[in-house]
Amino acid sequence: MHLEFRHLRTIKAIHEAGGLARAAEQLHITQSALSHQVKGLEDQAGVELFVRRSKPLRLSVAGQKLLALANRILPEVEALEADLKGLISGRSGRLHIAIECHACFEWLFPVLELFRKAWPDVDVDIRPGLAFGALPALMREEVDLVVSSDPEKLPGIDFTPLFDYEPVFVASSRHPLAQKAFVTAEDFRDQTLITYPVDRSRLDVFTELLSPAKVEPASIRQVELTAVILLLVASNRGVAVLPDWVVREVRYSADYVTRPLTAGGITKRLYAATRSEETTLPYMAHVLRLARTEPLKLQKPSVPIA
Amino acid sequence: MHLEFRHLRTIKAIHEAGGLARAAEQLHITQSALSHQVKGLEDQAGVELFVRRSKPLRLSVAGQKLLALANRILPEVEALEADLKGLISGRSGRLHIAIECHACFEWLFPVLELFRKAWPDVDVDIRPGLAFGALPALMREEVDLVVSSDPEKLPGIDFTPLFDYEPVFVASSRHPLAQKAFVTAEDFRDQTLITYPVDRSRLDVFTELLSPAKVEPASIRQVELTAVILLLVASNRGVAVLPDWVVREVRYSADYVTRPLTAGGITKRLYAATRSEETTLPYMAHVLRLARTEPLKLQKPSVPIA
C-alpha cells in the first residue's frame, strides 16, 4: 500500500468539504483528480474509504482510520515546516557550545541566561567531552561555537575576539608568597598547585609560565569546581592561578591575596570560533556581542576590545 | 515545501545506513535517485539536510528535525496499514449496534461480553439515540447491526432470525389480576401500566394488544431501568409487560405473578438486521450465532430456531 501525504490531505479535505467537488476546489485541483486518487487508494488498500450510498459522501470505517491518522500527522508536518522556516529566517537554530577553557563556565552561564530570553527558539546547549577536538567538531557541525584562546587559520572558521583577561595568582593571605608584589615561575617550584582536571596544554599557568620556564610544582592537585579550589586556597592547602573574572569576588577579601604573574602580568585574549556562514546570523551575532560585553562586568574595570 | 513519506523514509535510511550508497541498497533504488531526492528536498526547503564535510554523512540540524518527524510518523503509518489489513482479513472491524427494543440490553450485554473476548480487535459499541431510524442508519453504514422485531424487505439488508420470545404480563402476587389464568386487553383499562420511556410503536403491549383493541390504560408510568420497573410492580404500584427473558428471574418468586397475554400467549420473533455484504464476515457470523443461542439461557426451556 502506497500511502502519501497527498492522500491524507485528500481524505481530510473530502471529509471536511463533504464532497469531491468542493474538496477539489479547496485543494486547487480538479474533481476528476480526486476521484482518480480515491479510486487508486481504494484499489491499493482493497477497502472502500467512502460510503457512496449516502449524500453527503461519508467516510467508511477504513476511511475514518485514515482520517484519524491525517489529523494526527498533518499538524506535525505543518509544525515542522514552520520550524524549518524559523531555521531559515534565522529566528530559530542551534547553539551548541564547546569550551576549551574550564573556567569559562563562570561567565558563560550568565551570558547564556540572557541569550535564552532573547532567543527562546534557539536550542542552546554546552557540549561536554570534546574540549580536545573542539575545532574539528565545529567544522563537522557537531557544535556551533567554540570558546578558545588559540585562534588558528582554518578555512570556513571565524575567530571573533571576545575580551582580554589576566591569569592571576591566588593564595591565602597567610601564604609566604603573599609578601611578594608579583610571582614568577620559580616561585611555584616548592608549591602545591591546584588546577582544574584538564590537560596542561589548556592551563594558562603551564602554557604561559611554567612550561616555558621548565618549572615543575612540588605537587599538583586537580579539583573540578572553582568554588572548591578557592576553598582549598583559603585554607592554605595550595595556590592557584585563575582568570581575573573568577577571582573578582575574592580580590578584596581579607582571606586571599591576588598577584600578577611576572612583573607586568600576563594578558591573554579569548576568542569565539564559529563557522563563517553562521557568524553573521542574527542570533549568533547576538551571543557574540553578549560574550564580548557581559564578562567585562565580572572583571576589574577595563576597556572593551574595539 | 512538498514533503512526502518517501522523503522521510529516505532520511531515515540514509541516517541509519550512514551514507547514500548503503541506504540506496536498503531501499532498493539507485544511489543516484537518493542523491536527486535529497537535492530536491534541500532545494525546496532551502536548507541543507546533511553535513557533507564529514564522512559518514551526518544530519544537519534541519535533517535531525526531519528524522525526528520520521521516527514519530512512520510507525504510525505502519500501524495503520496493519490495521487496514486486519480490516480486510475480517480479523478486525466495527460492530456498532442499534437496538429498537429497550429491554434487549438484558441479553445483549452478556452476548457482547462473550463476543469481545473472542474478537478483541473489533470495535464494539451500542449506539443510543437512533432507535427510530435504525434501518436507514444501517444502510448509511452509521451502524452495523440492528436488533428489530419488524423485518422489512430492504435491498442490501439481511434479517437473521434470532429467537422467539413472549411478552409476559407481570404483577404483584397481591394484585387482583393475579387470580386470572391469562390477561386480556380489557384487563388493562383500569390499571397503571409501567413501561420503558419509548414510543408506543416500540412497546409490545401496545402493538400486539392494546392498540388493536383500542384500549387505553388508566395511567402510564415511564421508567428507564428494568430493575426499577420490577420494584414498582412488586410494591403493587402498577403492572407491566416484559419479555420472557427479563422476567425469568422473577417467574418463580413469591412476590410476582406472570401471566400470558390472551389465552394462548403472544409470541414474537427478534431479528438481527445486517448489511448483506457483511452478514457472512467471520465476526458478524459469530455475534449472530451468540445472539441466537445465548439469550435462550435466560428464557424458559425452549427450542432454538432451526
Add this chain to the structure above:
DNA sequence: CCAAACCGTGAGACAAATTCATAATCTTCA
C-alpha cells in the same frame, strides 16, 4: 599518491498524477 569508495549531475526512460471531455448517477422539485 593512487586506488577504491562514495557522492553529484545531466539526459533520457519511465511511471504516475492531473486535466479535459464526457458519461453515469443521484437529488430535488414541479
Add this chain to the structure above:
DNA sequence: TGAAGATTATGAATTTGTCTCACGGTTTGG
C-alpha cells in the same frame, strides 16, 4: 414521475515528477 441540476466516475491525452544510466568529481585510507 420526469426533467433539470448537481455530483461523481471514467478514459485518453498530457503534464509532471521520479528513477536509471553513465560519467565526472571528491574524499578516504593504505
